Amino acid sequence: MSAKDGAEPETRLIHTRKDRLGRVTVNPPVERASTVLFRTEEALYGPKPTYGRMGLTVHRELEEGFRVLEGARFARLAGNGLQACALAIASVVEAGDHLLFTDSLYGPTARFCEERLKKMGVAADRFDPRIGAGIEALFRDNTAAIVLESPGSLTFEISDLPAIAEVAHKRGIRIVCDNTWGAGLHYKPLALGADITVQALTKYVVGHADAFAGAAATNDGGLAVKLAATSEDWGITLAPDDAYLAVRGLRTLKTRLKAHEAAGLEIARWLETRPEVAGVIHPALPSHPDHAIWKRDFTGSNGLFSFVLKPYSQEAQIRFFDALTLFGMGFSWGGFESLIIPCDEQLTRLPGDWTAAKDGQLMRVHVGLEAPGDLKADLEAGFAALSAG
Template sequence: MKRNTRLIHNKAGSPGRRTVNPPIERASTVILPDRKALYSRKPGYGRMGLSVQRELEVALCELEGASDAHLTPSGLSACAVAVASVVKAGDKVLISDSIYGPSRRFCERRLARMGVGCERFDPRKIQALEARLSDDVAAIFLESPGSLTFEISDTPAIVAMAKARDIRTIMDNTWSAGVFCQPLSMGVDLSVQALTKYVVGHADAFGGAITVKDKAIAKEVAELTDDWGISLGPEEAYAALRGTRTLITRLKQHETSALQIATWLDQQETVSQVIHPALPSHPDHALWSRDFSGSSGLFAFLVEAETDAEIDAFIDGLELFKLGFSWGGYESLIIPCDEQLTRLPEDWTQSRTGRLMRVHVGLEDADDLIEDLHRGFDALDRKKILDL
């Protein structure tokens, strides 16, 4: 990543000091030099972003191989903006059945009030998707790997059928953080990230980003963010920019530890399936190997538990893994996911064996995390014995 070497000047105009990162400018009003600058200089108002936002946009463009980046207050808002910027009343959006739940909620609830239709598709049934590409379909929204269930979509195939019909493609790329996958290089029109996760990396700020290579699409996104008044504050932009400095280093450790733990989980009798795209046992491993250069610290597994009480015993037995939403920070997290699953009737999750648990492997020692999971499984086994 490029490091900031911006030269800051004092009020007299003489050179001041160099800083590694740009200053946080807490400003709404920007003082401009003359009348013409009021309507010709950008940014002319603090909401459009100042030094730190511009530096973050440059970093994200470099990361994703983009020409333009647009910042939003959260990952969900980035997904909503990306979709809304490429549709109009009378259009239809096709969404992968495995996308982030709040993104699906926006598409199915909010788009309807905008006169835009929405239908789900199975992320693994590409031929069935192609058969549904009618003239009113304006966009296809996918997330790869899928949220919670980690299906890998055949992104190049989806892009090819979409481009043949002038349909926009949007991909949530948060899992790879733009490091392990570059959707724009595969022809995706809009790549979306929740900066909240790996880019910020410390569980202390929100942010979202949309990156594109096409100037016409960039204009559509820019106009919508202007019209809706969507922007990212300087404090949050600073946290995200700071996170980019260590992003690749952190991700390598997340990847290494997660693979070690996923491999160990795969050998446990209490676990019926480990769902990690980088494991050869994953159904979409070949697609992952083709389209990704690495893996992050987020995956899932199915634990042999029948009751909520058994799941509670497992979670209560853990000490290092914490119970909480989001991911991407130092801390390792785990959540049961069954309550969130609202999938198509024919989806593979309907016939699974065991309870779905999502894991984020943080930066703690991997052996300590394995020992912690041992404690959880021991507590689960004791609960099963007591219930007999």
């Protein structure tokens, strides 16, 4: 056995290159190609990918890295995270089926379930992310799949994946889990009962806000065949330069994630002490209602969480955002830069959800790799501006 065989994931993510003998570069080559040339007809129609759409060297390397991250046997790449979610979900349902999806699923994925799949003959219903084994009451004879995202987008509920998997698997229902927040290093959905795990690699894996990529992985050979067929029928591809940036991101993922985690916790704890803040929603804080499940199932957190700003006028909120010079207002997360977005406008939740009763504006924060002291000073300037009108 070589040192590589029993190595930790962060070591294996650095050593995905297969052949270290002979002339080989540390990084994989980026082949920008549609056409691949062959000498014989046999090779042209052979088992290896013979067309650039199915990916070349850099894609194979990224698939290997994603398998390491998720503890999976099979992986399939996509052009972005949303496409990877659509690919995974469409691989486990067909016309006539019923799907259940978590109420705090990433908005565009929820729209895919609710609107696109409906046009394709699949009915879909939302469920409370905290439902646990109670999800059984929502099963219909034709329920084929459950889509989870834990923590949930914007509101960060943690779902009890093992409890849901236990009741789902008794009925042959498949579970797809969006693992973008856990990033593979801090959460292992396949080991906890999911059938397919998905990530928007655009976030922490790429890590520099300069490329899109997505991936889905499974340990089930039958599902791997379905993922491959769906991907090929839809013509799903990942641009080689973006695949390269994702491979490069893998090498430093653990180090960056740990830095995001430490800074995120520091800012979250500080926000809990601020008089302007009604509450902080971070699963790694004991104040989070699902902290016990998070502690049981996750091995770490990152820089993405939310807080509720106490009620302030629209003008005061504008002054708050205007005063920030380090936190930028923009979508996405997982890059080196700190971001903040007001997210009430995006909240579409089941009636009776806690968000309807919350008193104040929900803000999502991504804590980047800047010095935490500077980030606190930036937010402090924003808080001072709230009452400066």
